[in-house]
Amino acid sequence: xxxxxxxxxxxxxxxxxxxxxxxxxxxxxxxxxxxxxxxxxxxxxxxxxxxxxxxxxxxxxxxxxxxxxxxxxxxxxxxxxxxxxxxxxxxxxxxxxxxxxxxxxxxxxxxxxxxxxxxxxxxxxxxxxxxxxxxxxxxxxxxxxxxxx
Numbered sequence: 019x020x021x022x023x024x025x026x027x028x029x030x031x032x033x034x035x036x037x038x039x040x041x042x043x044x045x046x047x048x049x050x051x052x053x054x055x056x057x058x059x060x061x062x063x064x065x066x067x068x069x070x071x072x073x074x075x076x077x078x079x080x081x082x083x084x085x086x087x088x089x090x091x092x093x094x095x096x097x098x099x100x101x102x103x104x105x106x107x108x109x110x111x112x113x114x115x116x117x118x119x120x121x122x123x124x125x126x127x128x129x130x131x132x133x134x135x136x137x138x139x140x141x142x143x144x145x146x147x148x149x150x151x152x153x154x155x156x157x158x159x160x161x162x163x164x165x166x167x
Contacts, residue, residue, distance in 0.1 A: 047095060049091070050087075050095050050099055050100050051088075051091075051103075052100055052102055057112055058113070058131060059131065061100060061129075061131075062129070062130070062131050064098065065098045065100045065129065066098055066100070066126065066127060066129055066134075066150060067099070067100050067101075067102055067125075067127040068094075068099055068100070068101050068102070068124065068125070068126050068127075068146070069103070069104065069117065069124070069127070070083050070084065070087075070101065070102070070103045070104075070123075070124050071103075071105070071113075071117070071119035071121075071123045071124075072103075072104075072105045072122045073105070073107050073121055073122075074105055075105040077105070077121075077122055079122040079139060080103075080105060080122060083122075083124055084103070086140055086141070086142055086143060087143060089143070090142075090143035090144070090147075093143050093147055094143060094146075097147060097151075098129070099150070104119075120138075121138070122139070122140075123136060123137070123138055124136070124137045124139075125137075126146065126149065126150070128153060128155070129155055130155070134149065134150075134153065135149055
């Protein structure tokens with residue numbers, strides 16, 4: 019196994035196990051990476067789900083996307099993002115049935131439950147943040163936080 023593949027698998031496994039470890043340690047802030055994906059409807063009006071699909075956890079695009087997201091977890095948390103992953107097409111999960119990915123796909127869902135972005139390649143959190151920050155609901159959140167509301 020190559021070093022980069024070994025590192026990539028470590029990233030994936032740490033992402034999948036991250037929220038459990040953080041919860042056990044009693045950390046101040048929970049991870050944005052969820053190990054038990056719920057239905058999109060359960061995040062309605064509270065979070066912006068980012069769903070990362072791949073046909074395998076070894077997909078290099080999946081590994082890269084998870085690494086990009088992990089590197090900027092605070093920026094995701096600030097924008098109420100939760101990250102869900104699905105790397106098992108055979109399971110025919112509810113997320114796959116609803117969003118119909120083909121191979122790798124990253125999907126951003128708004129707090130209103132609508133699909134805001136679909137990308138067939140990894141995206142940096144800065145680019146993702148720009149899309150979120152342009153959303154009317156996010157603009158209102160920023161104004162409320164500043165007290166301009």
